[in-house]
Amino acid sequence: MWTETAPGSGRWTGPQQLGGGPLVPHLAVSLTKDGRWQLFGERIAGLGPDPDGNRREIVALEQTRPGGPFGTWTSLGNPERDPVRGRHVGAPVVARNADGTAQVFVRDWAKGVSTRRQLPGGAWTDWKGLPAERGLEVQEGLAAVTAADGRVHLVGAGHDTVHHWVQDRPGGELAPARGLALPAPADPPALLAQPDGSLLLLYREPRTSRPLAHRLGTDGGWEAQDLDIAGRGHGLMAVATDPAGSGSALLVTRNDNGGLSTTSVGPGADPRWSDVAGVPRGPVVGTPSVTTDARGRLVVATLTAEGTLWTSTRGAGEASHPG
Helix, strand or coil, X not given: CCEECCCCCCXXXXXCCCCCCCEEEEEEEEECCCCCXXXXXEXXXXXXXXXXXXXEEEEEEEECCCCCCECCCEEEECCCCCHHHHCCCCXXXXXXXXXXXXXXXXXXXXXXXXXXXXXXXXXXXXXXXXXXXXXXXXXXXXXXXXXXXCCEXXXXXXXXXXXXXXXXXXXXXXXXXXXXXXXXXXXXXXXXXXXXXXXXXXXXXXXXXXXXXXXXXXXXXXXXXXXXXXXXXXXXXXXXXXXXXXXXXXXXXXXXXXCEEEEEECCCXXXXXXXXXXXXXXXXXXXXXXXXXXXXXXXXXXXXXXXXEEEEECCCCEEEECC
């Protein structure tokens, strides 16, 4: 973990070891209602020649107070009791309910989705499978957000469409959403909750890698957004609301040269690719991240092949921090 030395400074301390390993290379991160960070991951709890000894578990870590130290990793178990089936459970994603409690989602062995919810006192419910239509299968790659109305939305890549669940009310149960069938995805989707109450869904088109965008308005229907841009790069994309735009967002991806490219998407945007300047030599690794800092500026972050944290702040140039 790296920590900014001061809000909006663009300078970092770290990295700090948080332990918990061996973890698969994915973490879900969420901020509690009182300002504490929570982390969720998938741990390899057992590895050996015996299939029954190859075990996976979902684990969680949280700060003891805002800005303070982290406690110890806690096991949330596995929705599959059979260790062989448990190896097929996917990495977790997290969203926050209207009351501020965390809700974790994973793809299970049957290619459905299982969930566990943290109660206000800190305890967790048992694992529970989400209802699904007959024949529904989710591949690896979920995304979950909380919309402006307080309802949690979950999407997952399927073989021929993107599946969508939504709460019936803030804090309620999730059920498959009815509406327009979305086009087939080539990779896991990115989902963004916009301040106006809408959702923006982005993923790559099969065979072309071209980004596809759909907007879910407050009327509950998905509407395709015409990006009219060619495919660029590969892998998962990151997206964040652009505070300088009128409902638009910034999309970030790795490009074919091993660097980063961005484009604006959404209402009022002029989609066109732009390479991010100053990326260190050599390919960046993993999925880039993008967020807004304390001064309301968009910040893109990624790791270099040497494990160095590299960030770029819009309007403030680029910076790197040795790992």
